[in-house]
Amino acid sequence: MQSLIDHARTFHQKVSGGREQVIPPCDSASPQAMFITCSDAQVIPSLITGARPGELVELRTAGNVIPPYRLGRLTAEAATIEYAVNILGVQDVIVCGHTSCGAVQGRVRSWTLRSAPTTRWWLLQTHRWREAPATGDEEAGQAHLVAQLDKLRRYPRVARGLAAGRLRLHGWFYEVETGVVSNYRPETGTFTPL
Structure with a gap:
């Protein structure tokens, strides 16, 4: 923790004194895309995409879960998606899952989240598997990602924009162990390298 504190204490000097040490913010006032991903610390959207400050709107939840849209039901996720699409005018929304996702494992193997009842309840309330996911970690994570894309398509502003x-x-799947990113192809139901 001390290294994080030390960096935060001196960050302003890097930004104000020597811009070459920090990635400069982009010139545009509009972000290029929205990046919805897991809150896992190993998944870092700006490192994966090379985005500079201001280029991505990030939404991070346990397991990159997007709750189903329900009129009158307020969620931070729905508000963030609406703001990015309606106000900021993002043209691309990336939902990115990853290997070794604890939330997906907790959904597939309920015993995994015994000590995290709120997380387990959140996953049970916001996601129903349409079919039993494959047994492998990668297959379960990819099935979970496709389900999140399906829910996102049902958000009224997203549906209108599409x-x-x-x-x-875009459905991306990030392999934490290798850094490889695959793209979901809905026309074939497969994932292929970007």
Whole structure:
């Protein structure tokens, strides 16, 4: 923790005194994309994409879970998605799952989250598997990612943006161990390297 504190204490000097030491913010006031991913500390959107400050709107939840849209039900996830699409005008939304995801493992093997009842309840309330996921870690994570994309398509503003051609959805799957990122291809139901 001390190294994090030390860095935060001197960060302002790096930003104000020597811009070459910090990635400069982008010139545009509009982010390029929204990146929805897991809160796992091993998944770092700006490192994966090379985005500079201001280029991504990030939404991080346990297991990159997107709750089902329900009129009148307020969630931070729905508010963040709506703001990114309606106000900031993002044209691309990336939902990124990953290998060795504790939330996915907790959903597949309920005993994994015995000591995290709130997380377990959250996963049970926000996600129903349409079919039993494959037994492997990667297959379960990919099935989970596809389910999140399906839920996101049901958000009214997302659906309108997709229908009008103003918005594109991307399903990425990040292999933590290797750094390889695959893209979901809905027309074939497969994942292929970016």
